[in-house]
Amino acid sequence: MDLKNEGIYDLAANDPVINGTAVAGSLLQYPIRRQTTALFDQVELYSPVGNLNWAHNGGFETGDLTSWGNTAGFRLAPNPTHSGSYSANGTAVGTTAALAQSIDGRPSIDSSTSLAVSTYIGRMTGTSSSDKADLWLGVVDNSPQANPLSIYYYFGTGTGTIPSNTTDTINHQAAKYGTLGQWLNLTRNLQAETPYFDATGHAGPYRVEALVLEVSAHTGSTTTAYFDDISIPAAAHPTYYATDSLNSTYLYNANKPPEGSFYFSVPEQQSILNVTTPNGTPLQTSDYTTQLIQSSLQITVPTTTGMKYSSPGNWRIYTTSKNALADLFATLSGSTSSSSSFDAGSAVNIASESKDPSGNPLTGANVTIFFPASTQAFIGKTNSLGWYNATNVVLPSTPGPTTLEAITVSSSYIGLRTSQLTINNPTPWAIIIYASIAAAALAIFSLLLLRSRRRKRTGPNPERTPSLGKNPPGRKGPTKP
Numbered sequence: 279m280d281l282k283n284e285g286i287y288d289l290a291a292n293d294p295v296i297n298g299t300a301v302a303g304s305l306l307q308y309p310i311r312r313q314t315t316a317l318f319d320q321v322e323l324y325s326p327v328g329n330l331n332w333a334h335n336g337g338f339e340t341g342d343l344t345s346w347g348n349t350a351g352f353r354l355a356p357n358p359t360h361s362g363s364y365s366a367n368g369t370a371v372g373t374t375a376a377l378a379q380s381i382d383g384r385p386s387i388d389s390s391t392s393l394a395v396s397t398y399i400g401r402m403t404g405t406s407s408s409d410k411a412d413l414w415l416g417v418v419d420n421s422p423q424a425n426p427l428s429i430y431y432y433f434g435t436g437t438g439t440i441p442s443n444t445t446d447t448i449n450h451q452a453a454k455y456g457t458l459g460q461w462l463n464l465t466r467n468l469q470a471e472t473p474y475f476d477a478t479g480h481a482g483p484y485r486v487e488a489l490v491l492e493v494s495a496h497t498g499s500t501t502t503a504y505f506d507d508i509s510i511p512a513a514a515h516p517t518y519y520a521t522d523s524l525n526s527t528y529l530y531n532a533n534k535p536p537e538g539s540f541y542f543s544v545p546e547q548q549s550i551l552n553v554t555t556p557n558g559t560p561l562q563t564s565d566y567t568t569q570l571i572q573s574s575l576q577i578t579v580p581t582t583t584g585m586k587y588s589s590p591g592n593w594r595i596y597t598t599s600k601n602a603l604a605d606l607f608a609t610l611s612g613s614t615s616s617s618s619s620f621d622a623g624s625a626v627n628i629a630s631e632s633k634d635p636s637g638n639p640l641t642g643a644n645v646t647i648f649f650p651a652s653t654q655a656f657i658g659k660t661n662s663l664g665w666y667n668a669t670n671v672v673l674p675s676t677p678g679p680t681t682l683e684a685i686t687v688s689s690s691y692i693g694l695r696t697s698q699l700t701i702n703n704p705t706p707w708a709i710i711i712y713a714s715i716a717a718a719a720l721a722i723f724s725l726l727l728l729r730s731r732r733r734k735r736t737g738p739n740p741e742r743t744p745s746l747g748k749n750p751p752g753r754k755g756p757t758k759p
Contacts, residue, residue, distance in 0.1 A: 331543060332381045333489055336395075336508035338364040339571050343377070351375020351493070360396035360461050360506035362571070368411075368493040369502045377491040381510065383535075386483040387417070391468045395508045397433040397452070398461050404499030409436030411503040413464075416488030417471075419480040427480065429471055433462050433503065436496075445478040461506075468510075486510060511543075516597075520685065520694035525598050527551070528692075532593040539581040543574040545690035547635040548597040553577065556591025600635040602643070603686045603693030604664075611670055619700045623675045628668045632660050632686040632693065639664030643688035649674065650681055660686070677703045 334345035339362045343349050346366075352375060355367035368375045385391060399411050412432045418424040428447045432440045434456045440449045448471055452464045472482055489510070495501040519527040532542050550568065552560040565583045569576045577595060607616040611625040620626060628647055632640040645666040648655035656668035666686075674680055682697045 331541075332383060332385050332486065332510040333508045334379060337362050337506060337571060338366050346377050346379050348376055348378050352377040352491070355504055358398055358461075358504055360398070360463075361573070362506070365398070365504045365506035366491065367502070367504050368491060369500070370493040370495040371500050372495055372497040374492065374494040377505075379489055381486045381489060384418075384485045384487055385510070386485055387468045387472060388483070389467070389469050391486070391510065392466060393431075393468055393510055394463075394465045395431070396461050396463050396506045398504040398506075399434050399458050399502070400504065401500055401502040402434055402436060402458065402495075404436040404495050404501065406436045406496045406499075407441070408494055408496035409499055409501055410434065410492070410494050411501055412492050413505070413508075414490050414492065415468075415486055416490070417475075417484050417486055419475065420483055420485075421481060425480060427475055427484070429468075431464055431466070433464075434458070436499070443474070446475075446480075448474055518687070518692045520601070520692050522694055522696045523601060526601055526692045526694075528597045528599070530595040530597070532595065534591065535584075535593065539579060539584055541576050541578040542593075542595055543571070543576050544595065544597050545599075546570055546573050546575045547691070548575060548599045550575075550577065551596040551598050553579070554594040554596070555587045556593060557587060599691055601693040601695065602632050602634065602640060602688065602691040603630065603684055603695040604633040605629070605631040606647075606682065606684045606695045606697045608671075608682060608697065608699060618698060619702060620673055622673065622677055622701045622703070624673055625670045626673055628656070628671055628682065628684075630660075630666050630684045630686065630695075632664045632666070632688070634688075634691055640686065640688045640691065643686045643691075645684060645686045647682070647684045650683055673699070674701055677701050 335343075338354060341364065342354060343352065343366065346352075351370055351373070352366055352368045355365045356363060359365045366377060368377060393415065395413050397411060397413070402409055402411065410432060411434050412430055414428055414430040417427040417429060419427060425446065430440070430447065430449045431452050432449065432455065433452045438456060440451055441447075443449055450466075452462050454460065454462050468486070472484055475484060476482065489508070491505045491508075493501045493503050516528040516530045519529070528544070528548060530542065530544060532540070535542075553566055554560050561579075561583065565579070567578045567580070569578070579593070606629070608618075608620070608626045608628050609616050610620065611627055630645055630647060632643045632645065634640055639662065640660055641662050641664065643660045643664070643666075644657070645660060646655060646657050647666075647668050652674060654671075656671065658666045658668070660666045678701055680699050680701055682699055684695055686693045
């Protein structure tokens with residue numbers, strides 16, 4: 279009997295036992311029990327603004343610090359900027375300020391994985407190792423423990439030196455390290471970092487998990503720095519489709535983007551043909567948005583669209599642009615006039631001009647000039663005016679029409695153009711000279727022969743001049759006295 283009505287047999291309260299053997303502290307009734315069993319595996323959290331540039335809002339063109347956390351000490355800055363309208367300003371006075379974000383998709387580091395950032399150090403008054411401006415990446419190896427690793431890129435330190443490497447940390451100086459009042463640009467292929475970690479006992483593939491901007495100053499000192507154009511782009515190598523003199527087409531593959539919203543950036547002067555979903559249907563233009571950001575056309579697929587399709591899935595983006603190969607022609611060596619007709623085997627200069635869709639010269643574009651009917655090809659890069667010329671090119675020796683073709687490929691645009699040339703029959707100058715000599719000799723011989731024949735037909739002249747003092751035969755005249 280439960281004297282205190284508490285549902286437990288209480289020996290100290292002398293609860294009487296009516297039947298059986300009671301255990302002190304035991305329940306006097308059995309409750310209804312329910313059981314649930316579940317297994318969880320590979321749980322991942324993706325940001326709702328996930329994209330195929332793994333660094334979100336790296337140019338701060340959203341007008342705020344969206345996608346970044348731990349923002350104490352950082353603010354949006356309209357000046358100075360490396361590009362666009364904003365940068366992120368970090369100021370530390372006797373402390374450390376860090377602006378960080380997780381890299382949601384945790385991309386594997388391979389040959390296509392790179393990091394880009396621009397930093398402007400406005401002020402650094404301290405001279406200790408605590409005074410610094412840097413960017414660091416949080417990386418993990420492929421072990422079951424996912425060992426954390428760090429890669430630091432220093433733009434300046436108070437001591438003028440950087441820390442030594444350790445088994446799990448690599449330290450680098452950025453180009454123009456320590457320069458104040460100037461944008462310092464860093465571009466780094468991250469695969470170059472992996473051999474060091476391999477040598478210190480770690481194993482790949484390595485994954486990027488965090489990105490941190492950091493400014494620090496020791497007590498009584500100040501460090502001020504600006505960060506802009508931060509990117510860890512996913513590989514975006516389009517498939518090209520180029521047609522002679524017509525617009526070029528590009529196909530980009532967005533492989534397994536995070537579920538929900540994501541965006542994809544293409545060169546700003548490419549126009550969208552369509553965005554194709556993982557199940558092969560094209561999106562309506564109302565299903566995505568476009569925006570020009572940092573010289574790129576950003577295509578954003580919102581959550582309301584992305585959640586309609588299976589994830590992970592492969593999206594395809596088709597774009598087009600004006601043919602980047604603006605002109606192609608040939609001139610006879612030593613001449614400045616273009617022509618389409620040349621003698622077989624003659625030497626010519628071939629000129630190609632590359633321009634972006636707005637008509638500006640494409641500098642440093644890769645150009646290949648060749649004759650499709652032969653193995654002859656010329657490869658080079660365009661100059662600051664967009665020209666690449668192949669000089670003293672020996673034309674084919676076979677007479678007839680031939681095609682000259684050129685292809686230009688820049689980091690953003692491609693083009694193809696052909697030109698039709700006519701190869702004339704070679705002029706046999708030696709034969710012409712020999713024939714002329716033979717004809718002249720034949721004419722002279724014929725003239726001499728004609729004169730000889732005329733003499734034979736005429737014979738000797740019967741009239742002769744009479745001698746003085748004599749009469750011609752048969753004629754009488756006066757005689758001398």
